Amino acid sequence: MHSDVPSQLPSISAAGVSLHPMRLVLLGAPGVGKGTQAQMLAGQYGARQLSTGDLFRTVMAAPDHELSNAMREAKAAIMRGQLVADQIVIDLVREKIQHVRRTRGGFLLDGFPRTTVQADTLAEFLHEWQIELDGVVSYELDTDVIIQRLSARRTCRHCKVTYHLEFMPPCRPGRCDECAGELYQRSDDNPAAIRVRMENYEARTRPLADYYDKRELLIRVDASGAPREVFERTQQALAPRLRY
Numbered sequence: 001m002h003s004d005v006p007s008q009l010p011s012i013s014a015a016g017v018s019l020h021p022m023r024l025v026l027l028g029a030p031g032v033g034k035g036t037q038a039q040m041l042a043g044q045y046g047a048r049q050l051s052t053g054d055l056f057r058t059v060m061a062a063p064d065h066e067l068s069n070a071m072r073e074a075k076a077a078i079m080r081g082q083l084v085a086d087q088i089v090i091d092l093v094r095e096k097i098q099h100v101r102r103t104r105g106g107f108l109l110d111g112f113p114r115t116t117v118q119a120d121t122l123a124e125f126l127h128e129w130q131i132e133l134d135g136v137v138s139y140e141l142d143t144d145v146i147i148q149r150l151s152a153r154r155t156c157r158h159c160k161v162t163y164h165l166e167f168m169p170p171c172r173p174g175r176c177d178e179c180a181g182e183l184y185q186r187s188d189d190n191p192a193a194i195r196v197r198m199e200n201y202e203a204r205t206r207p208l209a210d211y212y213d214k215r216e217l218l219i220r221v222d223a224s225g226a227p228r229e230v231f232e233r234t235q236q237a238l239a240p241r242l243r244y
């Protein structure tokens with residue numbers, strides 16, 4: 001039987017085993033623990049975490065001469081207090097994926113795409129580079145559980161590090177482990193504000209979830225329980241999609 005030459009060579013893990021580079025989009029409301037899962041997935045599969053939030057923070061911290069055109073435009077918009085235009089976000093993500101592609105690595109997209117228009121653009125440039133997404137993992141949790149979780153969140157006034165009274169408590173109650181600053185509960189972590197945020201998130205994200213469901217890429221993962229349990233669930237859900 002004729003077999004096509006793979007468009008990309010598989011990456012090689014430290015053990016010398018051929019490993020399919022994992023390419024995922026992550027979806028999940030604030031409070032579901034998506035950031036923690038992204039870190040665990042990146043560690044386990046050697047994929048690069050591409051979070052638009054982190055990207056913007058890097059752009060703001062770097063000197064202008066180290067920035068690409070898209071990055072400079074993003075920085076200028078943020079400094080003017082404006083939203084970064086869709087096209088600039090797309091250019092930034094495209095640059096990052098291109099870089100990962102050169103190293104034949106995998107990636108975890110977090111915060112992009114946010115709209116079906118962005119999803120179409122992503123599909124276009126991945127197609128152009130003969131890259132396929134392995135899946136779109138949607139972390140799902142009841143609003144009531146999210147409220148419980150966020151109600152237990154405490155933030156350091158000084159260095160902004162966050163703690164969780166149950167899952168990640170500080171060593172000394174009320175004090176930050178990093179800088180001994182005072183821990184407080186953010187005013188937007190109250191139940192009414194969280195409910196509004198969740199409804200907005202749902203309304204914004206539903207079309208995107210439907211978009212990927214139609215393309216048989218959507219993987220819903222129950223985000224209840226400890227981070228380790230959620231991670232195991234994620235791995236089980238991904239196993240049939242990863243071609244080693």
Ligand SMILES: [Zn+2]
Pocket residue numbers: 156157158159160161176177178179180181
């Ligand atoms: Zn602190």
